[in-house]
Amino acid sequence: MNITARPHDLLWLRHDTALLGVTDPWVAELWHCQQPVVVRRDVMKQGLIPVGVRGQARHQRAAGWVAPTEVVRVVSPEMLVVPRQLNHHPTVQALVVLRQHHWPWEWGVTGSTGFALATGLPVLHQDSDLDLLIRAPNPLRPADVAHWQQVLSTLPCRADSQIETPQGGFALNEWLRSGRVLLKTATGPRLTDNPWAEETP
Numbered sequence: 001m002n003i004t005a006r007p008h009d010l011l012w013l014r015h016d017t018a019l020l021g022v023t024d025p026w027v028a029e030l031w032h033c034q035q036p037v038v039v040r041r042d043v044m045k046q047g048l049i050p051v052g053v054r055g056q057a058r059h060q061r062a063a064g065w066v067a068p069t070e071v072v073r074v075v076s077p078e079m080l081v082v083p084r085q086l087n088h089h090p091t092v093q094a095l096v097v098l099r100q101h102h103w104p105w106e107w108g109v110t111g112s113t114g115f116a117l118a119t120g121l122p123v124l125h126q127d128s129d130l131d132l133l134i135r136a137p138n139p140l141r142p143a144d145v146a147h148w149q150q151v152l153s154t155l156p157c158r159a160d161s162q163i164e165t166p167q168g169g170f171a172l173n174e175w176l177r178s179g180r181v182l183l184k185t186a187t188g189p190r191l192t193d194n195p196w197a198e199e200t201p
Contacts, residue, residue, distance in 0.1 A: 010036035018070035024062040077108025091130040094155040106135040130159040
């Protein structure tokens with residue numbers, strides 16, 4: 001299938017051997033292609049998509065690569081904001097609250113809540129955080145950000161927002177705190193006060 005994979009997208013692979021470059025022993029024991037991998041931020045090498053594998057334990061994270069031809073399904077963070085299960089979890093209840101508002105941007109859910117909603121696997125705990133993603137091709141209006149933050153302060157769980165610009169991703173809290181962020185890009189992190197500007201040589 002022809003795919004456009006973006007960081008945080010979940011990918012299902014055709015078979016177990018489609019996952020390349022992973023040497024962590026727990027992956028061979030616990031992971032199989034019925035579980036998705038997540039697209040990570042890195043430079044594509046030889047046309048391969050950089051991905052990450054997660055286990056049930058917090059420390060079980062591994063980096064690998066997959067060929068686009070081995071991907072059979074793609075689920076984006078935006079596709080997971082309509083929860084169809086796990087409604088008893090605070091993070092899922094928080095999603096329901098967020099969906100009651102009209103936001104001027106595309107947004108989605110990542111992290112353990114996104115993974116749980118996509119797979120049904122028991123990776124959530126009652127004290128799990130809610131990781132959110134905002135697509136921001138252009139700078140955000142301060143009034144919109146203030147409204148978002150106000151709603152987040154009322155949620156039944158801690159929520160962290162990652163802002164995705166054409167140049168990379170950064171933490172919204174860091175931006176609000178200092179106006180300067182560590183922008184995560186495909187070629188590595190860089191400190192900037194304008195995460196929408198292209199890097200100058």
